[in-house]
Amino acid sequence: MDVLVLNKITGHEDEINEIKDALKSTKSVRLYKRYSVLLKHFDGFTNRQIAKMENIDEHTVSIYIKNYKSKGLGGLNIGHGGGASKKINEKQEKIIVETITTKTPEDVGFESKKNWTIELVRQWIIKEFNITMSHRGIAYVLHRLNLSYTRPTYVLAKADKEKQEKFKNDFEVLKKMLNGLVDTILFEDESMIRDYQAIQKNWFIKGHQRKIPTYGKNAGVKLMGILNYETGKVYCEEHEKYDAQIFKDFLENVLKQYPTGKIVMVLDNAKIHHAKLIQPFLNEVRDRLELMFLPPYSPEMNLIEGLWGWLKSSVINNVFYKSLPQVRNAVEKFIRNINLVPTQTIDRLCVRM
Incomplete structure (x- = not known):
């Protein structure tokens, strides 16, 4: 395993503590990721290393750090780009996350479909919210909501x-x-x-x-x-x-x-x-x-x-x-x-x- 050599940024203890407090208190997945990026920046990671760890592109990391340096924590409350994503409001976002993580497609009307795909999510959003989006637009929204296409794991059915x-x-x-x-x-x-x-x-x-x-x-x-x-x-x-x-x-x-x-x-x-x-x-x-x-x-x-x-x-x-x-x-x-x-x-x- 490669050993990471970090150039830890010192003299910013008050800022780091403020970011840590914000990270603990936020309920926003997007803001949590942005605070996490800043903490890694102060830990001495390069933008490229941070991008790899956070699964985002290097340019986005640079934007988060730049906005923080110019406007403080308030600078992280930035728009998300890709106008299609704005079609879905925060209440609908919560419903999307709750549905994908707790229900199967069959539970919401897609007969004999047990696993979510981008296309099934797209069809469900049309049905549920009367919002039409492209396959790429849905993929962007899912990624932004901290959802990913991952292998499931088993849990014990005896759990109470x-x-x-x-x-x-x-x-x-x-x-x-x-x-x-x-x-x-x-x-x-x-x-x-x-x-x-x-x-x-x-x-x-x-x-x-x-x-x-x-x-x-x-x-x-x-x-x-x-x-x-x-x-x-x-x-x-x-x-x-x-x-x-x-x-x-x-x-x-x-x-x-x-x-x-x-x-x-x-x-x-x-x-x-x-x-x-x-x-x-x-x-x-x-x-x-x-x-x-x-x-x-x-x-x-x-x-x-x-x-x-x-x-x-x-x-x-x-x-x-x-x-x-x-x-x-x-x-x-x-x-x-x-x-x-x-x-x-x-x-x-x-x-x-």
Whole structure:
């Protein structure tokens, strides 16, 4: 993995704090992206690097930064161009996002159609709002609304929707306690990173396949990790196994990582997380550390789950390592590099909760 060399822009702490506050409070997806661009700019990324991370063109990055420098945060409330997109108002935008993310085309009248395409979205907008737009115009609107054509994932059907909603409401309350009754929110999980994980699609010569050499081994690194919801910082430890004593030791190390303030740790219902062995310790540190358990069968609600997928797709998938130290080295480099730019981790993992 390439190591990014950043020329961090200093002397702008007040501006950076103002942008961070605006990013936390905005409900606009578009403004959130623009604030994120500015934070990466102050972190020292080039416009080209920012464009790649934010999936926008370099010229757009330049416009955001230029408008901010000339007009401040108010300069980011700019038009979107492409007059066709103005046909759809903000209320209709919310309906579009809600429909695409919670319903199938069949649910809204397209018989035997289970998956959204640009053409189906276009037809639905005509039907729902009596607005006619081109295929390109619809694609622009979807991109602007932070929607993308992605591979879905499975969730466990046993999940209790009422318990999930209760957790979401409880988490909203918890967020309001940040920097008050609560100083730190952490998401915790364990993951096994093997020397070979998966074959995934990648760019290559048409009609040919990339050849991945294998070594006939099955080594792996067992990780315990935490993700800081507010700062994006990641901390991981490697262990030979998972048991209650190791989890207790891990919690002690977490308290060393965060030596002051109240911590709430969000985690799943694994047996080691409820073990009798750790209960006396939790009672001793209850003023410093509180465990908040996710609803059963809800791994998608644990934000650090996204970290494992990000790690595997970045340095594990499509690669076979000769030895366990090579796996370990790749994992360590990945964690070290993302901690150089925690705003990227926030944008990727934390914004959905």
